[in-house]
Amino acid sequence: MQNSDGLTWAILIATLAMLMMAFFVILFIVFYQKRQLHQEKKLHEIEKDYQRLLLDTALNSEETERRRIAQDLHDDIGTMLSLTKLSLNQLSKLVADSGIKEDQIMRKSQALVEETILHVRRITRDLVPTTLERFGLAAAIEEFINKLDNSKDLKISLISNTEDSPRQSQKTELTIYRIMQELVNNSIRHSQCSMIEINLHVNSTIIELQVTDDGIGFEPDAIKDNNLTGLGLLGIESRLAIVDGTINYEKPKMGGSKALALVPVAPAIDSKPEPLHPFRRQRVKI
Amino acid sequence: MVLIESYITFIHNHLIVCLAVFVTIIPLFLILYRKANVDPSFYLLQIYLITKLIIDLIMFHYATQRTNNLMYYNLSIPLRYALLSGMFYYKIESAVYKRGIIYSIIGFVIFSIWDIFYSNPDIKDLHNHSMVAYATTVECLLLLFWILAYFYEIIRMLKIPNLLTFPFFWVCSGLLLYYSSFIFIAPILHYTEKWENPLYIGFLNLVPYIFETLCLLFFSIGVWIFSIRYYAKQ
Ligand SMILES: Nc1ncnc2c1ncn2[C@@H]1O[C@H](COP(=O)(O)OP(=O)(O)OP(=O)(O)O)[C@@H](O)[C@H]1O
Ligand SMILES: [Mg+2]
Numbered sequence: 377m378q379n380s381d382g383l384t385w386a387i388l389i390a391t392l393a394m395l396m397m398a399f400f401v402i403l404f405i406v407f408y409q410k411r412q413l414h415q416e417k418k419l420h421e422i423e424k425d426y427q428r429l430l431l432d433t434a435l436n437s438e439e440t441e442r443r444r445i446a447q448d449l450h451d452d453i454g455t456m457l458s459l460t461k462l463s464l465n466q467l468s469k470l471v472a473d474s475g476i477k478e479d480q481i482m483r484k485s486q487a488l489v490e491e492t493i494l495h496v497r498r499i500t501r502d503l504v505p506t507t508l509e510r511f512g513l514a515a516a517i518e519e520f521i522n523k524l525d526n527s528k529d530l531k532i533s534l535i536s537n538t539e540d541s542p543r544q545s546q547k548t549e550l551t552i553y554r555i556m557q558e559l560v561n562n563s564i565r566h567s568q569c570s571m572i573e574i575n576l577h578v579n580s581t582i583i584e585l586q587v588t589d590d591g592i593g594f595e596p597d598a599i600k601d602n603n604l605t606g607l608g609l610l611g612i613e614s615r616l617a618i619v620d621g622t623i624n625y626e627k628p629k630m631g632g633s634k635a636l637a638l639v640p641v642a643p644a645i646d647s648k649p650e651p652l653h654p655f656r657r658q659r660v661k662i
Numbered sequence: 663m664v665l666i667e668s669y670i671t672f673i674h675n676h677l678i679v680c681l682a683v684f685v686t687i688i689p690l691f692l693i694l695y696r697k698a699n700v701d702p703s704f705y706l707l708q709i710y711l712i713t714k715l716i717i718d719l720i721m722f723h724y725a726t727q728r729t730n731n732l733m734y735y736n737l738s739i740p741l742r743y744a745l746l747s748g749m750f751y752y753k754i755e756s757a758v759y760k761r762g763i764i765y766s767i768i769g770f771v772i773f774s775i776w777d778i779f780y781s782n783p784d785i786k787d788l789h790n791h792s793m794v795a796y797a798t799t800v801e802c803l804l805l806l807f808w809i810l811a812y813f814y815e816i817i818r819m820l821k822i823p824n825l826l827t828f829p830f831f832w833v834c835s836g837l838l839l840y841y842s843s844f845i846f847i848a849p850i851l852h853y854t855e856k857w858e859n860p861l862y863i864g865f866l867n868l869v870p871y872i873f874e875t876l877c878l879l880f881f882s883i884g885v886w887i888f889s890i891r892y893y894a895k896q
Contacts, residue, residue: 380861380862380863383850383861383863384863384864384866387846387847387850387863387866388866390846391842391843391845391846391847391866391869394842394843394845394846395839395842395843397842398838398839398842399839401810401813401838402835402838402839405813405816405817405825405831406825406826408817409816409817409820409822409825410825412817412820413820413823416820
């Protein structure tokens with residue numbers, strides 16, 4: 377039998393070193409992987425935040441642009457139309473006794489100008505939901521319904537409990553209002569319904585908006601897969617993404633369609649209405 | 663009766679060695695029980711464990727009879743390498759490594775057979791059959807390489823959310839520990855495992871057996887947490 381203490385020790389030490397290395401490799405892999413994953417997740421979050429910010433900015437600038445157009449329409453075209461009306465009135469006095477034909481043309485022009493003024497006012501008010509800013513969601517939806525009721529032969533009803541709940545932040549209210557607008561418009565346009573019911577329910581944590589119609593209904597999944605979605609449903613999703621809301625479409629058994637949007641409440645900090653034109657405020661002050 | 667008595671004495675005298683043999687049953691049972699063999703890698707592991715158990719039991723029997731059993735060990739080396747590196751073939755994604763594994767299996771089988779003849783000039787003399795000289799060391803190196811390559815791929819691809827619940831990570835860790843402990847002992851086994859004039863290295867001889875047991879326990883953990891539903895998509 378050979379005996380070799382030296383060799384035994386050398387191998388023992390080498391083996392220990394090797395084992396230590398193996399052990400550290402395992403530890404390293406576990407921790408490195410964990411850290412790397414963590415970092416990737418963080419990066420992902422930052423990206424998501426950035427996307428949301430981008431969307432927010434886009435929608436904000438859209439609203440700002442609407443305000444600007446509304447303001448311009450109101451200030452420039454509106455003023456000019458008022459002046460035109462004034463001039464026409466003066467002219468009508470002059471041509472009053474000229475003849476029947478002139479009088480007829482005169483009246484027609486006056487009526488047209490009147491109507492144009494009304495249209496411009498309506499467009500301005502549609503562009504900027506002033507009622508929403510001043511009196512809140514329920515009032516704005518009510519107004520929206522009234523406008524439609526006049527023009528269409530269908531029954532739209534609103535059930536809401538917002539009277540005694542506080543006003544929501546401007547962004548949240550506008551989001552809900554625009555979503556309601558799109559849902560009702562869709563129902564009118566696509567579903568051939570005779571009845572639309574809007575439910576607005578606010579509790580301490582969440583705002584529920586439910587729009588139900590009794591029309592032909594649609595398969596929400598099929599539409600999402602089919603690329604049938606227009607800008608409407610996509611717009612709803614992107615608006616909701618900003619306020620952390622969700623939307624859920626259903627096809628009830630009795631027919632028709634049902635959309636339920638949930639948005640977390642965000643009470644308004646300062647309910648003072650914004651100036652119509654954000655850039656003009658300064659000009660007024662000077 | 664005599665046979666059983668000799669078995670018991672052998673177990674009594676070589677407890678650690680025998681532990682490495684009988685612990686094989688645990689992961690094998692778990693693989694069958696948890697149906698882990700639906701995964702190709704675990705299927706290979708199952709085959710490996712079965713062959714290991716059979717060969718170990720044969721060697722155990724001959725050891726109790728004080729007969730040279732090294733021939734079986736030598737034969738198990740190419741088989742072991744083929745099955746274990748085959749597991750990595752199914753786990754590693756890089757095509758280059760995959761091809762490398764196939765070639766290495768072919769090359770290694772040829773090499774280890776050559777080594778058996780080289781280490782035993784008189785192949786008919788089974789009594790003085792001795793352990794291969796280089797094949798075990800080469801096997802250690804190759805497998806360590808595949809393990810590290812696989813680890814590198816894991817941290818590069820970041821596909822596994824939690825390594826500690828990833829079954830194959832435990833299998834790899836077990837193998838890494840086992841082969842790390844074995845790599846410096848493997849080259850001298852050729853000189854220690856001999857009938858005549860062996861080299862004496864004391865308890866170092868037992869180190870591979872200890873880590874083999876540990877490795878088998880790691881396999882068991884890996885198989886235990888194997889669950890088809892939670893298996894990270896590959
Ligand atoms: N209430 C509904 N009843 C029946 N079908 C509907 C209803 N709402 C939506 N749809 C279907 O879903 C499709 C997608 O609606 P979406 O609002 O995204 O687009 P759109 O109304 O066609 O176009 P856009 O809103 O961009 O002007 C519609 O084309 C319509 O077929
Ligand atoms: Mg639409």
